[in-house]
Amino acid sequence: MIDMNAIEILIVEDDPRDAELTLRALKKNNLANSVFIAEDGEEALDFFFCRGKFESRSFNNPPKVVLLDLKLPKVSGLEVLKTVKRDKRTTHIPIVVVTSSREEPDMKEAYELGVNSYVVKPVDFDNFVSAMSSLGLYWLLVNQPLR
Amino acid sequence: MITNPAYDLFLLMFNLTQLHNKDKIVELFIEGIQVIFTPVIFNYSLNAEQPSDTVFELRTRKSQYGVIAADGPLPPDKELCMLIKNSIQILAVTLEHLEYEQTLENERNDNEVKAIISLEELKKTVGDLKDSRTASINLIEDLSDEVEKRKETENALRENEKRLREAQEMAHLGFWLWDIKTGNVEWSEEVFKIFCLDAETFTPKIDTILSRSPWPEDNNRDQELIRRAIETHSSGSYEQKFLRPDNSIGYYYSTFRGNYDYNDDLISIVGTVHDITERKKAETALRESEDKFKYIFDHSVIGKSITLPSGEMDMNNALRDMLGYRKDELDNTKWQDITHPDDIEMNQNAINSLITGEKDSIRIIKRYIHKNGSVVWTDVGTALRRDENGTPLYFLAAINDITELKRAEAELRLQSEIMGHMAEAVYLVRMEDGIIVFTNSKFEELFGYEPGEMTGKHVSIVNAPTDKSPEETANDVLGSLAETGNWKGEVKNLRKDGTSFWTAASVTIFDHSHFGKVLVAVQRDITNRKIAESQIRQLNEDLELRVIQRTEQLQAANRELEAFSYSVSHDLRAPLRAIHSFTSILHEDYGKVLDKEGNRICNIIEKSSEHMGQLIDDLLAFSRVGRTGLEHLAINMELLVKSIYSELTTPEEQKRIAFTVGKLQTASGDAVMLRQVFTNLLSNALKYTSKNETADIIVGSESDDHEIIYYVKDNGVGFDMQYSNKLFGVFQRLHSMKEFEGNGVGLAIVQRIILRHEGRVWAEGEKGNGATFYFALPVNKNE
Numbered sequence: 001m002i003d004m005n006a007i008e009i010l011i012v013e014d015d016p017r018d019a020e021l022t023l024r025a026l027k028k029n030n031l032a033n034s035v036f037i038a039e040d041g042e043e044a045l046d047f048f049f050c051r052g053k054f055e056s057r058s059f060n061n062p063p064k065v066v067l068l069d070l071k072l073p074k075v076s077g078l079e080v081l082k083t084v085k086r087d088k089r090t091t092h093i094p095i096v097v098v099t100s101s102r103e104e105p106d107m108k109e110a111y112e113l114g115v116n117s118y119v120v121k122p123v124d125f126d127n128f129v130s131a132m133s134s135l136g137l138y139w140l141l142v143n144q145p146l147r
Numbered sequence: 148m149i150t151n152p153a154y155d156l157f158l159l160m161f162n163l164t165q166l167h168n169k170d171k172i173v174e175l176f177i178e179g180i181q182v183i184f185t186p187v188i189f190n191y192s193l194n195a196e197q198p199s200d201t202v203f204e205l206r207t208r209k210s211q212y213g214v215i216a217a218d219g220p221l222p223p224d225k226e227l228c229m230l231i232k233n234s235i236q237i238l239a240v241t242l243e244h245l246e247y248e249q250t251l252e253n254e255r256n257d258n259e260v261k262a263i264i265s266l267e268e269l270k271k272t273v274g275d276l277k278d279s280r281t282a283s284i285n286l287i288e289d290l291s292d293e294v295e296k297r298k299e300t301e302n303a304l305r306e307n308e309k310r311l312r313e314a315q316e317m318a319h320l321g322f323w324l325w326d327i328k329t330g331n332v333e334w335s336e337e338v339f340k341i342f343c344l345d346a347e348t349f350t351p352k353i354d355t356i357l358s359r360s361p362w363p364e365d366n367n368r369d370q371e372l373i374r375r376a377i378e379t380h381s382s383g384s385y386e387q388k389f390l391r392p393d394n395s396i397g398y399y400y401s402t403f404r405g406n407y408d409y410n411d412d413l414i415s416i417v418g419t420v421h422d423i424t425e426r427k428k429a430e431t432a433l434r435e436s437e438d439k440f441k442y443i444f445d446h447s448v449i450g451k452s453i454t455l456p457s458g459e460m461d462m463n464n465a466l467r468d469m470l471g472y473r474k475d476e477l478d479n480t481k482w483q484d485i486t487h488p489d490d491i492e493m494n495q496n497a498i499n500s501l502i503t504g505e506k507d508s509i510r511i512i513k514r515y516i517h518k519n520g521s522v523v524w525t526d527v528g529t530a531l532r533r534d535e536n537g538t539p540l541y542f543l544a545a546i547n548d549i550t551e552l553k554r555a556e557a558e559l560r561l562q563s564e565i566m567g568h569m570a571e572a573v574y575l576v577r578m579e580d581g582i583i584v585f586t587n588s589k590f591e592e593l594f595g596y597e598p599g600e601m602t603g604k605h606v607s608i609v610n611a612p613t614d615k616s617p618e619e620t621a622n623d624v625l626g627s628l629a630e631t632g633n634w635k636g637e638v639k640n641l642r643k644d645g646t647s648f649w650t651a652a653s654v655t656i657f658d659h660s661h662f663g664k665v666l667v668a669v670q671r672d673i674t675n676r677k678i679a680e681s682q683i684r685q686l687n688e689d690l691e692l693r694v695i696q697r698t699e700q701l702q703a704a705n706r707e708l709e710a711f712s713y714s715v716s717h718d719l720r721a722p723l724r725a726i727h728s729f730t731s732i733l734h735e736d737y738g739k740v741l742d743k744e745g746n747r748i749c750n751i752i753e754k755s756s757e758h759m760g761q762l763i764d765d766l767l768a769f770s771r772v773g774r775t776g777l778e779h780l781a782i783n784m785e786l787l788v789k790s791i792y793s794e795l796t797t798p799e800e801q802k803r804i805a806f807t808v809g810k811l812q813t814a815s816g817d818a819v820m821l822r823q824v825f826t827n828l829l830s831n832a833l834k835y836t837s838k839n840e841t842a843d844i845i846v847g848s849e850s851d852d853h854e855i856i857y858y859v860k861d862n863g864v865g866f867d868m869q870y871s872n873k874l875f876g877v878f879q880r881l882h883s884m885k886e887f888e889g890n891g892v893g894l895a896i897v898q899r900i901i902l903r904h905e906g907r908v909w910a911e912g913e914k915g916n917g918a919t920f921y922f923a924l925p926v927n928k929n930e
Contacts, residue, residue: 017725024732071718100720102767103712104775123724123760125731125753 004047004054005061008034008140012044012080013069013098018121022067022098025132031140036063041075044068045083048090060147062093065139068115070099070106078109085114092146094139321420327413341399341422343392377405377413386423397424450525450546456502456539458482469525469548471518487514487522501531502539512549524553571669576606578656578664581621593650593672595643611639611647628656628666637673649677709774716767720760727756765892768823769877772899777817784811784821784857788846791825795833803840804833809847812855814924820900827893828859828920834887835863835918843917854906854923862917866910874910897922 009026013019019037026032038044046052050059066084070077077097084090096117097110107118119135122128139145314320321338325331339346368385376383384402391397403418444451450466458481467477470485483491490513497509508530515523529544566573572590576583586601594601594609601608610617620638627634634654641647650670659665734741734749741749788808796804814821829844836842843862848855864882866874875898880891894908901908901922912918 015721015725017729018721021724021728021732100718100724101716103709103716104771105709121720121724123720123727123763124757125724125728128724128728 002034002036004036004057006034007036007061008064009036009136010044010047010063010066011035011037012041012066012072012077013037014039014072015069018069021125021128022132025129026136028129029133029136031133031136039073041072041077041080043074044072044080045075048080048084048093049087059089062090062145062147064094064143064145065135066093066095067098067135068095070097070101070110078106078113081110081113081115094143094145096135096139098135320422323418323420325416327415338420341397341420342389373403373416376403377416380405380407397422398427399423450548452482452542452544452546454482454542454544456541466546469523469546470515476518485515487516490514497529498542501529501542515546522550523548524550526552571671572650573667573669574601574606575659575662576666576668577662578625578666581606584662584665590670593642593670594640609640611641613639624654628654632656638670640670648672648674651676705774708770712767712770712774715763719763723756723760723763727753727760730756762892765896769892769896769899772820772823772896772903775819777820777903779815780818782814782816782818782821784814784825784848787818787822788825788829791822791829795826795830800833804836804842804844807843807845807847809845811846811848811857812850814855814857816904816924817900820903824897824900824922825859827897828922831893831920832859832861832863834889835865835882836861837863837887839863850926852926854925856921856923858919858921860917860919865914865916865918866912867914868912871910871912875908894920 009031011019011022013022023032023035023037026035036047038047043053047054047057050057068077068081072080077099081095081097084093084095091114094116096119097106097115098119098121099106100121102120110118117135119131122131321341322335323338324333326333334346336346339349372383372385382402382404384400386398386400389397389399400421400423401418402421403416405413406415406417408414444453445463447463447465450469451463452466453461459479460477460482462477464474467474470477477485482494486494494511494513497511500506501509508528510526510528512524512526515525517523526547526549527544529542531542532540534540566587567589569587569589572593573585573587574583574590575585583601583604583606586596586599588598590596591598591600607617607621610620613620615623624634624636632655634652636652638650638652639647640650649672651673652668652670654666654668656664656666730749730752734746734753738746738749785808788811792806792808825846829846832844833842836844839862843860845860846858847860848857850856866882875894877892877895880889882889897920898908901924904924906922906924908920908922910918910920
């Protein structure tokens with residue numbers, strides 16, 4: 001059982017294949033230890049706001065980075081982004097949108113909502129792996145989160 | 148009646164010797180006198196001792212008869228009294244004489260016979276007397292006839308004499324006679340008069356016979372003439388000047404003739420002297436008058452002519468000038484010869500009306516023919532002069548050149564016709580009071596009035612009220628006119644029948660000599676235009692509506708497209724990624740287990756999914772080009788190209804590439820898109836020169852007035868020009884995947900972008916000898 005309060009990377013991804021690939025990439029860099037995968041927007045929000053399944057969570061233990069897909073069931077990625085960034089309790093959490101879409105409207109809105117980074121998932125596996133690795137390395141090791 | 152008592156009434160004293168009856172005489176006398184002097188009653192007594200109580204006082208001779216006395220009331224007329232007195236006296240004398248005659252017998256003294264003037268009366272009187280006196284009356288009558296005749300003859304003679312003298316006087320004609328034998332010269336009274344000489348003091352002599360002229364040569368000539376006439380036995384005549392005592396000059400005319408005896412010797416010369424001074428004066432006056440007339444005629448400013456009934460014309464200078472002829476030309480030309488052929492009949496008819504007396508004078512407009520053949524329009528007034536019998540003598544005409552007038556008339560007519568046929572309504576308004584003073588026919592047609600109906604009416608009648616009142620409209624117009632002198636605009640007008648319509652009006656102002664300041668309005672019915680305008684407006688509205696609808700449709704379509712693209716970009720990628728990734732994983736994790744074939748197959752799967760990924764990316768990029776907005780900025784093409792080059796190549800690769808960037812003009816366009824363009828072109832150039840040892844890539848630009856042309860030239864494998872039209876098609880490739888990878892979307896994207904910039908793209912190439920790709924951006928879009 002993972003300690004919900006010790007999650008370093010929150011992956012919000014509905015596609016299990018993509019999730020698996022992401023995990024695999026992170027594993028390669030030994031960054032997959034404290035990863036939690038939320039499968040839809042609602043679950044993600046529950047996690048962020050320490051409710052439902054995640055009652056035990058505390059606001060004081062946010063993840064170091066959130067890899068947020070945009071196309072999610074129930075609540076969309078942008079909605080999640082918006083909600084999280086608006087709330088004072090969660091606004092400081094680094095969120096990286098990781099999505100297949102390079103559409104400008106999506107990008108624009110994401111940035112307007114305050115996303116910290118926007119990454120387009122490469123189709124190519126190698127590139128994907130490389131991108132995910134970079135992400136993980138950067139946000140976990142390089143970036144200084146707020147605690 | 149009786150005026151001169153001295154001798155007007157004399158008793159006809161007949162030869163009473165025949166009667167020898169004194170009593171009878173007296174009786175007859177008394178009766179006669181009583182009848183004549185009816186108011187007087189005579190009584191007489193021969194032996195009256197004393198005169199009766201009357202005024203008469205007789206002086207009689209004492210005779211055996213005693214005193215002849217008559218008494219009766221006296222007529223009041225003094226003259227009559229005198230007459231009566233004289234008569235009685237004469238009676239007495241006669242009686243005495245009778246007595247005397249008895250002794251002298253036939254001593255008839257005709258001198259005693261006195262004339263009687265009022266024989267008629269006496270005859271009348273005597274006719275009343277009884278028959279017994281008829282014989283004596285007849286005798287009286289006979290004798291009185293004789294006397295009368297003699298008196299008549301005498302009178303006639305005297306008359307003749309008088310008349311002759313009078314005739315001479317009146318005619319200023321005198322006679323002279325030169326008696327050759329005696330040498331005497333006789334002048335008649337008139338001659339003296341003519342020469343203002345006194346018959347008493349002046350004696351005419353032969354050498355001064357008619358030489359009254361102070362000019363010797365004249366006198367010599369006279370005498371010469373006379374001498375010649377005499378020699379040739381002919382009569383002669385001459386005119387001569389003479390000097391009057393008052394030193395004025397007179398003129399006389401003389402005829403003379405010689406009288407010869409039976410030996411043909413000259414006896415005398417007779418001649419006349421006729422004072423023709425008056426005639427001469429008259430002649431001179433006449434000549435002067437004629438000269439004056441001629442001068443006036445010749446020098447009149449108006450053309451004048453005197454034409455004979457036969458047609459020959461005498462023209463003055465003005466007329467000659469008018470017709471372009473010199474002084475010596477056109478003598479005796481007939482008027483028909485210089486009149487326009489079409490006018491001859493009309494002219495002749497007019498002349499005829501003068502001749503018949505139908506008209507006293509005529510006035511016609513006719514054309515003469517100028518010497519140079521042109522037409523001269525004239526206004527001719529003609530009168531006919533007749534002689535005392537009424538026979539036409541000549542036509543007097545005054546001719547005025549109205550060519551200018553005609554031309555002005557024609558111009559005026561033309562202008563009037565223009566005004567009448569204009570497509571616009573024209574009217575004049577007097578500024579002073581706003582009254583319309585002129586309208587043309589188009590105005591009437593347009594506004595529905597009778598010709599001239601609107602003249603004199605106020606202009607506001609034709610204006611319809613709009614959002615402004617007619618007064619406001621009028622004031623606007625007047626204000627503008629005052630400033631600029633004209634006004635143009637659209638006016639809503641009112642027709643006679645009350646309907647309104649729109650016109651385009653152009654108004655100007657000017658000063659008219661008669662009307663003062665006037666306003667000229669030229670108006671065109673723009674009802675059709677207005678209709679067209681509203682139709683256009685309607686159409687535009689419809690169009691806009693449709694545009695809005697279409698835009699909405701387009702926007703909906705666009706949104707669909709966006710959704711589609713989004714879907715594609717998102718949804719397609721994910722599975723693709725899975726394919727690729729898991730195949731890689733398979734390869735990675737289980738590659739050892741697979742054999743060579745297995746690995747090869749994994750490769751293919753990986754490659755295919757990569758390919759597909761690329762396709763999707765390219766497609767998305769291609770569609771994105773059409774969807775996004777175009778921003779026009781000034782772009783530094785040189786920097787752009789250089790930055791793209793360094794992105795696309797590594798320093799290693801750059802070693803074998805000769806990359807030249809010429810001076811590139813600044814472009815105006817969308818930065819992102821143009822970056823894409825150069826990226827695609829440069830990556831193509833790099834790709835197709837990758838098999839070269841050294842790659843030569845040149846980027847340059849040219850420009851003219853209309854566009855800036857950029858090109859990327861390489862020395863790579865080139866292409867076959869016959870397939871050049873396929874170059875820019877989507878997914879079209881001229882090389883196989885084996886030769887060069889690629890999807891064939893790159894150039895399609897370039898074309899799409901450039902077309903969106905309203906430019907054009909094209910390429911030139913040669914198989915094995917490189918290619919040059921051009922694109923042109925229009926200049927006028929530059930900032």
